[in-house]
Amino acid sequence: RLQVIRDEKRAEELEAKVHIPAERSKYIQRRDGFVYNMVKIEWKPGGPKLGLGIKHYQNRVLVSRCDPGSLAAQQLAIGDHIIDIDGKIVSDKDVARDFLLKSLQAQGFVTCVVERPESYEAKHWTQQALTANAAQPPSVAMNSDVRDIAARERIKMKERNAAAKKPGILGRTQKSGRVQIGDKIAEFVIASDNEGKNLRSVRK
Secondary structure, three states: OOOOOOOHHHHHHHHHHHOOOHHHHOOOOOOOOEEEEEEEEEOOOOOOOOOEEEEEEOOEEEEEEEOOOOHHHHHOOOOOEEEEEOOEEOOOHHHHHHHHHHHHHHHOEEEEEEEEEOOHHHHHHHHHHHHOOOOOOOOOOOOHHHHHHHHHHHHHHHHHHHHHHOOOOOOOOOOOOOOOOOOOOOOOOOOOOOOOOOOOOOOO
16 A cells, blocks of 8 residues: 655646746756746736736846736735746846837737745745835846856956065165265375375365
8 A cells, every 4th residue: 555645845846847838947047945937928908907016136027016906916925036028038127128128019918937935934935025125136147158158257366466465586676875965074194106206186
């Protein structure tokens, strides 16, 4: 007899992972206490409005409002982190809003990879993020090749700075003395002529 014990939470995570295409799941930086899924929002003329409010916090676009009966309320929840929109990573609310509206107007639907808090700790973090005031705009997420190039350049800069501070083998060169001209006159006898006569003084 075989008894199967199913971990519902793990099953939900695996099911969500299956629904996310590989080319889009690579953008996910998985965190404990969160589940991931891809949602599709469809829009029709004369139908419900989008009814979505978003904000950005620490390079994340978070859902801050879902109006009742709206398109957003059908697929999203307050606190959801929108990772990408139609395969394009978003970290700024204005950019995300522009992508959403253009996709809905052009093709009538939009797909988003979403990170949703499940554990108490994850929900607590999300609540703090939603109530926080972002003092600075988010930075733009860099592609992996750009991050690699930037890392190599930082290493080169550190090596150059270390080489510039390295002391020379012979040490520092001592400064040479200065030549000074004084007003004091000194006379010295340097020679005499063959006849034994004293040297004559000359005009200065």
